[in-house]
Amino acid sequence: MANILVVDDELGIRDLLSEILNDEGHSVELAENAAQARAARNRARPDLVLLDIWMPDTDGVTLLKEWSIGGQLTMPVIMMSGHATIDTAVEATKIGAQAFLEKPITLQKLLKAVETALARDNPRKPAGAVLPASAELTVEAVMAGANAQSPSGDAGPQASKSFELDKPLRDARDEFEKSYFEFHLAKEGGSMTRVAEKTGLERTHLYRKLKQLGVDLSRGKRSAA
Numbered sequence: 001m002a003n004i005l006v007v008d009d010e011l012g013i014r015d016l017l018s019e020i021l022n023d024e025g026h027s028v029e030l031a032e033n034a035a036q037a038r039a040a041r042n043r044a045r046p047d048l049v050l051l052d053i054w055m056p057d058t059d060g061v062t063l064l065k066e067w068s069i070g071g072q073l074t075m076p077v078i079m080m081s082g083h084a085t086i087d088t089a090v091e092a093t094k095i096g097a098q099a100f101l102e103k104p105i106t107l108q109k110l111l112k113a114v115e116t117a118l119a120r121d122n123p124r125k126p127a128g129a130v131l132p133a134s135a136e137l138t139v140e141a142v143m144a145g146a147n148a149q150s151p152s153g154d155a156g157p158q159a160s161k162s163f164e165l166d167k168p169l170r171d172a173r174d175e176f177e178k179s180y181f182e183f184h185l186a187k188e189g190g191s192m193t194r195v196a197e198k199t200g201l202e203r204t205h206l207y208r209k210l211k212q213l214g215v216d217l218s219r220g221k222r223s224a225a
Helices: 011-023 034-044 060-069 086-095 107-121 139-144 169-187 192-199 203-213 218-224
Strands: 003-007 027-031 048-052 077-081 099-102
Touching: 003 011, 003 034, 011 027, 011 107, 011 192, 027 034, 034 048, 034 060, 048 060, 048 107, 060 077, 060 086, 077 086, 077 107, 086 099, 099 107, 107 192, 169 192, 169 203, 192 203
Parallel strands: 003 027, 003 048, 048 077, 077 099
Antiparallel strands: none
């Protein structure tokens, strides 16, 4: 995975991007202004920089130009802004930025831009791991207590278990949902981002749901190790 530098003067943006990227397995350096960004770029040698345009000391386009002129633009840079004009985005692209993300940044656009930038920077590196196909988990399989198998016959993450039906509906539903989320956490290597995408839940809702069900969030990461 990559070492990514996030440069933004808003604490909330830095924390959110750091959480998402860490969840994807990347290591993240944070900077709240151009001075910290310069130091982090020289110290950490990032594989990718997410750079905000509007910052209090030196704006992102000026910093990008500085790196370009100084021969320090050796990594892909993705620009971010909630107020930039098309002209600003075009200027940043001409200087050397590989992409531009408009705030508020959606999860899908962020991950796609990061994946594309890293793949473009290193063509020999695959853009993402190819997950093995797995069997669909049907209602009948759940009721029968069957286990999903990969096409090769090797057992994958535990897809289901036997459920005790002679209990209140709410208890039975919670038991099924816990197994459901544990299965997806194991399948996605503990990545909350991918589980949120797979299950169609917002991350905040997903965290609350897992906490309510008593799901061990470290279990999926241990399984992937």
